[in-house]
Amino acid sequence: MPAAEAAQWPCREFPYTEGDFRRAAELIFRRAGISLSSAKQDLVYSRLVRRLRECRLGSFSEYLDLVESGDAAELQAFTNALTTNLTAFFREEHHFEILVKHLQSLARDVPISIWCAASSTGEEAYSIAMAAVECFGGFKVPLRIVASDIDTQVLERAQAGVYTADRIERLSTERVRRFFLRGTGSQQGMVRVRDELRALVRFEQLNLLSPDWAVKGPFDAIFCRNVLIYFDKATQATVLRRMAPLMHPHGLLFIGHSESLFHVAEVFTLQGRTVYNLTGTRATSAASSRRSALAVAPFGALRG
Numbered sequence: 001m002p003a004a005e006a007a008q009w010p011c012r013e014f015p016y017t018e019g020d021f022r023r024a025a026e027l028i029f030r031r032a033g034i035s036l037s038s039a040k041q042d043l044v045y046s047r048l049v050r051r052l053r054e055c056r057l058g059s060f061s062e063y064l065d066l067v068e069s070g071d072a073a074e075l076q077a078f079t080n081a082l083t084t085n086l087t088a089f090f091r092e093e094h095h096f097e098i099l100v101k102h103l104q105s106l107a108r109d110v111p112i113s114i115w116c117a118a119s120s121t122g123e124e125a126y127s128i129a130m131a132a133v134e135c136f137g138g139f140k141v142p143l144r145i146v147a148s149d150i151d152t153q154v155l156e157r158a159q160a161g162v163y164t165a166d167r168i169e170r171l172s173t174e175r176v177r178r179f180f181l182r183g184t185g186s187q188q189g190m191v192r193v194r195d196e197l198r199a200l201v202r203f204e205q206l207n208l209l210s211p212d213w214a215v216k217g218p219f220d221a222i223f224c225r226n227v228l229i230y231f232d233k234a235t236q237a238t239v240l241r242r243m244a245p246l247m248h249p250h251g252l253l254f255i256g257h258s259e260s261l262f263h264v265a266e267v268f269t270l271q272g273r274t275v276y277n278l279t280g281t282r283a284t285s286a287a288s289s290r291r292s293a294l295a296v297a298p299f300g301a302l303r304g
Helices: 018-032 038-055 060-068 072-082 094-105 123-136 152-160 173-179 233-246 280-295 299-303
Strands: 112-116 143-149 162-164 180-182 190-193 201-205 219-224 247-255 268-270 275-278
Touching: 018 038, 018 060, 018 072, 038 060, 038 072, 060 072, 072 152, 094 123, 094 219, 094 247, 112 123, 123 143, 123 173, 123 201, 143 152, 152 201, 173 180, 219 233, 233 247
Parallel strands: 112 143, 112 219, 143 201, 219 247
Antiparallel strands: 162 190, 180 190, 247 275, 268 275
């Protein structure tokens, strides 16, 4: 092994080499499609060092052996540790304004289906639900929201719908009153999403690199924001081409403000401000069959 590869960073609690970083980066790329540059070496150490302590191991090499050994629980813990979960209620608020206009354009007698494809701790999915409730004027809306993430820990938090009060500081007084309950006593300083809103969202684990996706379309909108940026272009294209058949021909795809889909222009066309729809003939060929199939399906069947 070259000396440069074997060298360790100084002042570390555990031995950690450049080879360890490259090995961890390859593992997370194969598992989740996340592409880590050499600038993320310190981040990988800080995220995984807790797992070494928990597993009572003495080096990163030993830990990575464990991850590769077939231990499913530790592979998931490894994935959870390296998944970035930065989110907020109504983040990139212009997207929700566009969503509301889109919802208003849809037939009211047909169930609406939305997929939040990287839901993290739930703020995005609940923001979609709030926008829909406001659009339709009440909680009894013909809507299902499927919210997925690869990280099991953030999904547990999302399902609970409990947040620190500072997470809702930017929301209007009306939204806070309508959609949240404030904690008292030992729960002082916490808020919980009201049950009526939580009932509109179903959370489930999903790896976008998995050969089988549990979600079933067709979707009127897909939110896949601030996750593509962690994939290389080839992985992005693969994921996006798999999403396209799950969309209604009129459906919208929302991505993050720093992302673009120019490399899959044959699949998606920019509508403005990081919102896309299906390109030309792809939408036309799918039009009648998908919408008519949904129109005869009972809403209860869609909620699973």
